[in-house]
Amino acid sequence: MLTDTKARKCKAGDKPVSVGGVSGLRFEPSSQNGKAKFTLRFVSPETCKRRxxxxGTYPHISIAQARATALKYKALIADGIDPIDQRARDARIQEQENTIPTFATACEKVFADISPAFKNNKHKQQWINTLRSxxxxxxxxxxxxxxxxADFADALRPIWLTKPETASRLxxxxxxxxxWCIAQGYIEHNPVSSVSALLPKQPKKRDRVQHFPAVAWRDLPSAAKQLFQTDNMTCGKHALLFLILTAARSGEVRGATWDEIDLPNNVWSIPAHRTKTGKPHNVPLSTPALNLLKHRKPFAHEGPWVFSKSGRSPLSDMTLSKILRDAKIASDTAQRFATVHGFRSSFRDWASENGYARDLAERALAHAIKSETESAYHRTDLLEQRRDMMENWGSFALKQCIFSL
Structure with a gap:
């Protein structure tokens, strides 16, 4: 076995000696102009030629380190891999990993890392599409x-004032x-943190909030009559009516499945993964909502969704919007038609002006409680207290409609 004492005694021009411990591992004494080094002689399993x-050089690489490295490469040989070729492949991969990426490449890598955490596919695509656009x-x-x-300022400037919300997200x-680039060691500081210094001041957020155009709550009965007083109650109209009666979000209604509906207890239980807040939401079902569901029940054999045209998929997000657009339902905003989401505002205004407690209305809308302290003390969803409110809301919304639900 080669020792350090023996290695130091070797002179330039001496023949290579076996290190011992690993077959083929040799110590080559230094030449007149070089350094002593370790080599591993083996027969390539890929070409069957000696290589x-x-x-590494001695003493920069110790005898023990040389043996350990040789054993690692011998294991590759036993697996049919040429260690010289593998080392070259590893070097190419390392070089590619150390190459500083373009901003486009960095965006795609970050998106690939964080996209599994998105619960909503629409929001996931919006994240990367904003950057791509x-x-x-x-x-x-x-x-x-x-x-x-300045580069980021140039990218933000075209939408900084005209689309402030989009610009802020961008x-x-x-x-x-x-x-992410800082964490990877590609850069040392973040230029985006100071970009606002090169851009004009945006209007305050409260001055640029755009509410969804909604039907004024007093006009809702006539709007409902215009929409639903018809012999042609399609699946889409059933879904829109259910949305109004429950004050739920469009995605929650369109994705509703029969296993979420508890008809004996008059409750629709929306699971956490389908809500905006990420928490389960229970909706007390009024008499009109229950009757509508019973009307839909014969279609249950066609698929799991309550509202589906084919049974193979839920309604698209444009179905309800198209019904409103075609009906040209006026909103409380001049020169704009009502939106699907606006019916939640109609409900909220009705609740406020008809004496219902703020907490009841907010729970009905499944709004997140922004205050962590307040949220910690809210352990109940006030389901039973909300029943009378939703029953009265349903009666009010359909008081001008003459049909059996």
């Missing part, structure tokens, strides 16, 4: 280490990408 593989076309081909504050997502 010598350098393992506004930032990547302008700065996507620039490597992240070359990006400056800025946040650019910042998220550049923070």
């Amino acid at each position: 010598d593989m350098g393992l 506004y930032a990547i076309p302008k700065i996507g081909n620039i490597t992240v280490d070359q990006l400056r504050i 800025k946040q997502r650019c910042e998220r990408v550049m923070l």
Whole structure:
């Protein structure tokens, strides 16, 4: 077995000696102009030819380190892999990983990392599409280490004032990408954090909030009559009516399944993964809502969804909007038609002006409680207290309609 004492005694020009412990591992004494080194002589399992593989110079690489490295490569040989070729492949991969990416590449890598955490597929696509639409076309081909504050300002400027909400989200997502680049060691500081200094001041958020156009609550009975007083009550109209009666969100209604409906107890239980807040939401079903569900029950054999045209998929997100658009239902906003989401506002205004407690109305709408302290003390969903409110809301909404539900 080769020891350090023996290795130091070897002179330039001496013949290579076996290190011992690993077949083929040799110690080659230094030449006149070089250093002593370790080599592994083996027969390539891929070409069946003899090859010598350098393992480093002595004493920079110790005898023990050389043996350990040789054993690792011998294991590759036993598996039919040429260690010289494998080392070259590993080096190419490492070189690619160390290459500083363009902003476009960084965006896609960050999106791949975080996308599994998104619960809503629509929000997931919005995250990357914002970058693809506004930032990547302008700065996507620039490597992240070359990006400056002005580059991000140029990408944000076209929508900074005209689309402030989108611009704010774009800025946040650019910042998220550049923070990832810092963590990867590609850059040392985040240029997006100072980009506002190069852009005009945006209007305050409260001055730019755009509410969904809604039917004024006093006009809801006549709007319901216009929509539902017909012999042609389609699946889409049933879904829209159910949305109004429950004050639920469009996605919750369209995705409703029969296993969420408890007809004996008059409750619709929306699971956490289908709500905006990520928490389960129980909806007390009024008499009109129950009758509508009983009317839909004969279609249950066609699929799991309560509202489905074919039984193979739920209604699309445009179905309810098209019904409203075709009916040209007026809203409380001048020169704009009502939106599906606006019916939640109609319900909220009705509840406020008819003496219902704020807490009841907010629970009916499944709004998140922003205050952590307040949220900690709200352990009940006030389901039973909400029943009378939803019953009265249903009666009010359909008081001008003459049909059997």
